[in-house]
Amino acid sequence: MNFDFSQEEEDFIKEVRNFIKEEKLKDNAEIVFAPNREADATTKVDSAPRRAFMKELAKKGYLGMSWPKKYGGQEKDGIYDYLLNEELATVGAPAPGKGVGSIGQTIIRHCSEKLKKEFLPQILNADIEFALGYSEPGAGSDLASLKLKAEKKEGGWLINGQKTWTSSAHFAEWYWLAARTGPDQPKHKGISVFLVPMDDPGIEVHPIETMGEHHTNGVFLTDVFVPDEYVVGEVNKGWIYICEALNYERFTFYTIGPLENKFENLLELVNNLKRDGKTLKEFPEVKNKIIELAIDVEKAKVLQRKVLSVAIKDEVPSVEAAIFKLFSTQLSQKMANTAMDILGREGLFHKDGKDAIAEGKWEWSYRGTVVDTIGAGTSEIQKNTIAKKALELPL
Ligand SMILES: Cc1cc2nc3c(=O)[nH]c(=O)nc-3n(C[C@H](O)[C@H](O)[C@H](O)COP(=O)(O)OP(=O)(O)OC[C@H]3O[C@@H](n4cnc5c(N)ncnc54)[C@H](O)[C@@H]3O)c2cc1C
Incomplete structure (x- = not known):
């Protein structure tokens, strides 16, 4: 079993990281890149900076990489769409949306030449959303x-x-x-x-x-x-x-970077914050909770790799995606709950509040992660998929 990426894929990751480094030097970078932002970056970031950033992605040829060459794509494997999305999600940047994903691909597959000519170039140039x-x-x-x-x-x-x-x-x-x-x-x-x-x-x-x-x-x-x-x-x-x-979004929907980031942030807080003269990590119950979360993050990573391993074979990972979505969104909630439990009074402060720990990241996360278990199919619907397709259990 090998979870590593190929040399070409590693080179691509490096290239995207360099691109991000350059973009971070620009005006508005603090709006475009916000790893603490809980709500979906695509809808939350002000329209103008987000669009300017999408234009840069378009110029780099990062939009529609897996589309057929005939329609302006590069016929790259879907894994490159995944790698791009993962890097962008990790730094809290908006990711290419439905245009290059399900909508563009449905137009390619099912629509008239008129609609293809009208919409596909505009999607690849990031002219429309x-x-x-x-x-x-x-x-x-x-x-x-x-x-x-x-x-x-x-x-x-x-x-x-x-x-x-x-x-x-x-x-x-x-x-x-x-x-x-x-x-x-x-x-x-x-x-x-x-x-x-x-x-x-x-x-x-x-x-x-x-x-x-x-x-x-x-x-x-x-x-x-x-x-x-x-x-x-x-x-x-x-x-x-x-x-x-x-099928069209099987490579792009499921990122793990934001979850890993959150865990690292919590770990850092536990290593540094003090209560009653002791750092939080010295309390055995805190240590136990952190260890449990660390194991869960590893589990989520493996489940996400399972989604990819099916997608790479050109199959639709419906059960694997349901398991990953259910587990990772519930884990986000568990992590926010744990943070609320262990960070004390200042951990409850709103992000705009004075003295909020980690700029109020965890209080926002506590509210924001509820939504994750609803959008794109609720947890119960993911369980139905698993019951029906993997376990042959009644709904
Ligand atoms: C932030 C956000 C953004 C969204 N963006 C979009 C968007 O851009 N476009 C769009 O079209 N939609 C969007 N949605 C809608 C989203 O897809 C729906 O909210 C979701 O599918 C659930 O539907 P519902 O809200 O009608 O709840 P319901 O379907 O009414 O479900 C209510 C409760 O009943 C449970 N339930 C329902 N059916 C079953 C069943 N068969 N078995 C067991 N339990 C069941 C559900 O799990 C849930 O707990 C968005 C939702 C949110 C929260």
Whole structure:
């Protein structure tokens, strides 16, 4: 068994680290690179610095590395997308988003030449960003129950209804939107995906702030007309495209660097902070908790490598990804809980508060990690996947 990267992959990591070093010298670096930032960096960082950084990634050829050459990619193995994401996540930088991931790859695979010509170059140049409009007030885990109404009209579709939890809707140019086009079909077979400009006058975006400070949105659509050519692939095949996303994102979704960083930060605090004249590490109960966390971080690393080992074989790591997502997000919560328990009064202080330990990182983490176990499939849904696909247990 060998967990090491190849020489070429190591060279790539070195190259990305040098790129990051240069970028850190620029104005706005403290906005772009913020390892203490708990909420998803892609949605939280101010739009202008994030976009400038994405442009630099584009210039370096880091966007769409695994895309076919025909569409501006480099046909590199997906592992390079993973390595890039891991390095960026480790330094708290925004990562290339859904555009080069599931959206770009679905356009390549299923869309007309017109849509390919319009969207793919803009994605590779980091000219546009997307919001993902799947969840609705009555359709989250059971996404196939979505109700957003799309009625057939001459030359296109008229869309009316509501989406919720749409991250990025407050800055994205395009909405990747799932709606019900076949109300009389079985629920999985009556969904289509549309590409809709976010500046359509029929779209209203209302902010929703989560307890972890992840900015997401409610989106209301009134008589939004979408021409036929902006339907993704075929009408009523949307569910297939939605389900393929894990295949397209199998290399990029699951980073481990932020978890390792947090553990190192906690370890440093335990080694240096004092209580009642003793450093925290001298208390046996603190030491025990830290050892447990150290072992859990190693477990998470191995589980993440299992995801990669399946992805590298060009297979979809659905069970492995579910196990890693469940374990690592629960571990983030456990780590934040442990920090709250052992850091004392100042550990509870908000990041804007005077005297907050580690700039309030742990209090933010305590709130922020709750959200991690909900987005991209809740813990219960991950357990369902494991039950059904790996253990043949009833749901
Ligand atoms: C910060 C954040 C950002 C998000 N960004 C986006 C986005 O950009 N675009 C988008 O479309 N969505 C987004 N989401 C939505 C996210 O995908 C949903 O919140 C998630 O899928 C859960 O759906 P729900 O909130 O409707 O909860 P529900 O599905 O109503 O679940 C409620 C509870 O019931 C449990 N449950 C549900 N079904 C089952 C079952 N079959 N078995 C066992 N337990 C079950 C769940 O685990 C959960 O505990 C975001 C969510 C968050 C929190």
